[in-house]
Amino acid sequence: MARFLPHKAIVLLAALIPVAQVQAKATFEWFDYKAADSTPVAEKGTFQNPILPGFYPDPSITRKDDTYFLVNSSFAYTPGLPIFKSNDLVHWEQAGHALHKASQVTFDGLGISRGIFAPTIRYHDGLFYIITTAVDAGGNFIITAKDPAGPWSDPVWLPEVGGIDPDLFIDDDGRAYIAHNDAPPGEPLYDGHRAVWLWELELDTLKVVPDSRKLLINGGVDISSEPVWIEGPHIYHINDWYYLTCAEGGTSVNHSQVVFRTRNLDEPFEPYKNNPILTQRDRPESNVTSTGHADFIQTPQGEWWSVFLATRPYQGNHYNTGRETFILPLSWDNGWPHILPAGEPVPVNVPLPEAVAKNKPTFAEKSRHFHDDFEAQEPGPQWLALNNFNREWVSQADSALTLTPVTPSLVVAEQSAFLGKRQQHLSFNASAQVSHIDANTAAGLVVFQNRRYHYFLGTEIVADGRSVFLEKVADGQVTRVAQMRLDDTRQRVELTVSGDQDTLRFSVTDHKGNTQQVGDEQAATLVSTQTAGGFVGALIGLHARHTEQ
Incomplete structure (x- = not known):
């Protein structure tokens, strides 16, 4: 015979459950960054500038x-x-x-x-x-x-x-x-x-x-x-x-x-x-x-x-x-x-x-290719977070990185669930595999100059499957410039951004290996220091956020 707990007991029990077990999450299985420019090999007897490329x-x-x-x-x-x-x-x-x-x-x-x-x-x-x-x-x-x-x-x-x-x-x-x-x-x-x-x-x-x-x-x-x-x-x-x-x-x-x-x-x-x-x-x-x-x-x-x-x-x-x-x-x-x-x-x-x-x-030379399978216990020194040292929203275990959303957007001033790696080349390809996202969560790749100037290639669960979208943030104004549906919500997806000096291309590859471009080519100048201001360089980041109920 079923027994039902009174409402107060349910509330008390919920309060005892660790927050990490009830919060939505997004999981990444790997991240890959490769230079795509034709940097010449150093001439004999020389080495090359810059010695530390990127920001x-x-x-x-x-x-x-x-x-x-x-x-x-x-x-x-x-x-x-x-x-x-x-x-x-x-x-x-x-x-x-x-x-x-x-x-x-x-x-x-x-x-x-x-x-x-x-x-x-x-x-x-x-x-x-x-x-x-x-x-x-x-x-x-x-x-x-x-x-x-x-x-x-x-x-x-x-x-x-x-x-x-x-x-x-x-x-x-x-x-x-x-x-x-x-x-x-x-x-x-x-x-x-x-x-x-x-x-x-x-x-x-x-x-x-x-x-x-x-x-x-x-x-x-x-x-x-x-x-x-x-x-x-x-x-x-x-x-x-x-x-x-x-x-x-x-x-x-x-x-x-x-x-x-x-x-x-x-x-x-x-x-x-x-x-x-x-x-x-x-x-x-x-x-x-x-x-x-x-x-x-x-x-x-x-x-x-x-x-x-x-x-x-x-x-x-x-x-x-x-x-x-x-x-x-x-x-x-x-x-x-x-x-x-x-x-x-x-x-x-x-x-x-x-x-x-x-x-x-x-x-x-080593910076021309960076791959992270998230096998370590915590993110390596290449990964930067925003503003403070609190990283309760990130964990690495079982060769995966999990982000717990903190904010509904990167535009807000609060620290968000975001880890970024420096863009170090004028032309590059960066990809990440998203293996799981909970409901009411969006996760994906960010090309980030600051909170007011960035692109977000994200994926989220919707009623009829999985949505992949491209969002542009220009001077703090958020525009969803492209969106498409993928049928299967259970499978991994690979998100990719390819940069070539003044252009960015975003794409998604489903679990069957089918690749589709997401939206038109975008202006890389949006995430340049000249456009966005400030003193930093662009980061290619992993991000998870809350979505509307």
């Missing part, structure tokens, strides 16, 4: 013994501050992320291009330091680690240090300083008028010395010409000179790198008469543009190199791969550093340093 901007570099470590901006993505290591400046591998836990920082509710700006990494006396800015999320801070792979400390915040792009300089005598971008003294004289300031830092406490602030650079190389956005400062003590290098001109086509020097930090910095030492603004049709935000490094053999950001545009100044990390040898002439002569293009092929392995694949 790896504002590189900073340091060295411990014969190992180099490099860090990039990560803005509002988590984990943040990706760290790379290399023994030869050519072959790089990711060592980890410096921002890897919720106690360090949170970016809840921020736009994608806020958060972490222009870090500096330095090594001194057994300890690694990263100083950076959490824009709209706390300001400037320092974190430390004995091993760049982590763990890294919680931040020491620097409330006295305003602005962005802080640099940590530790002099030969152990005294430490912070140079940074901030507002100029007095009222700005023009739009983009900024200044570089200096504080002394107590290295043992990581506290600034009170009343030690002083002005280093007002405006830029020549304030009478109204230079804009002097930023990204780095100081070096080389021989008898202190050198200050900065980005100038704004981080777009007018970007450049300039340098100053002085005999003493208490004396004014003198600008180099042949500035800038790096720019592509005089080459508007170049395949590489926007060069700047450089940092210098000396090898144990005494050679000098510079890492910097640059972009690879198409169709004018559109680029989807973001600001990428490049490297070039740095030479010296009459006591001044030189990265690239005026008017010369950034070389794609760079001569190999001596004694570098010639047959070992570089990070860029």
Whole structure:
């Protein structure tokens, strides 16, 4: 004889069931990304730029013994501050992320291009330091680690240090300083008028010395010409000179790198008469543009190199791969550093340093194909989430990745069930296999620049089968541009996006191997930095969301 529980008992029982068992889910069995461009093989005796293709901007570099470590901006993505290591400046591998836990920082509710700006990494006396800015999320801070792979400390915040792009300089005598971008003294004289300031830092406490602030650079190389956005400062003590290098001109086509020097930090910095030492603004049709935000490094053999950001545009100044990390040898002439002569293009092929392995694949070469079967216990370092470190909505088990929807859309400011991998090539193919979706759930592939500019190729269960749809989000306006029905709701489907510079094609392959294009060709320019704004590159992502009941 059947027994029925009273209503209150049913409610109580439901409350005791783990949330994960009652929430809708979507499961992915694999993800695959392949470059589809015809990147030439590096010429004999050379390696190729960019060394870190895709959204790896504002590189900073340091060295411990014969190992180099490099860090990039990560803005509002988590984990943040990706760290790379290399023994030869050519072959790089990711060592980890410096921002890897919720106690360090949170970016809840921020736009994608806020958060972490222009870090500096330095090594001194057994300890690694990263100083950076959490824009709209706390300001400037320092974190430390004995091993760049982590763990890294919680931040020491620097409330006295305003602005962005802080640099940590530790002099030969152990005294430490912070140079940074901030507002100029007095009222700005023009739009983009900024200044570089200096504080002394107590290295043992990581506290600034009170009343030690002083002005280093007002405006830029020549304030009478109204230079804009002097930023990204780095100081070096080389021989008898202190050198200050900065980005100038704004981080777009007018970007450049300039340098100053002085005999003493208490004396004014003198600008180099042949500035800038790096720019592509005089080459508007170049395949590489926007060069700047450089940092210098000396090898144990005494050679000098510079890492910097640059972009690879198409169709004018559109680029989807973001600001990428490049490297070039740095030479010296009459006591001044030189990265690239005026008017010369950034070389794609760079001569190999001596004694570098010639047959070992570089990070860029390995990046041409990425496949994830989700066999690990958690997503790998290639996968980025939005805003905070909470990943209760993702799990990996039994060679599958499961997303539990959090929001009804990626347009909202809250963190969504989204994991994205950088687009690293102008032409590419990316696919994911969706093996299961619950009712009231949509899941699929996203080509994502930010919440207001992206495409979503999704699938969902509907009354008469499975629906596959393509959604375009332009300036926050959502349009479903295509939709089709698949008969069988139980079978796996493969979703694919193919990018070729300014175009994107979306398609679906059913369980029988039949492939259909979903909608017309779409404009890749929609998810370019030029159209969407900000400072990041596009990501190819996996996403699950709630749908209407």
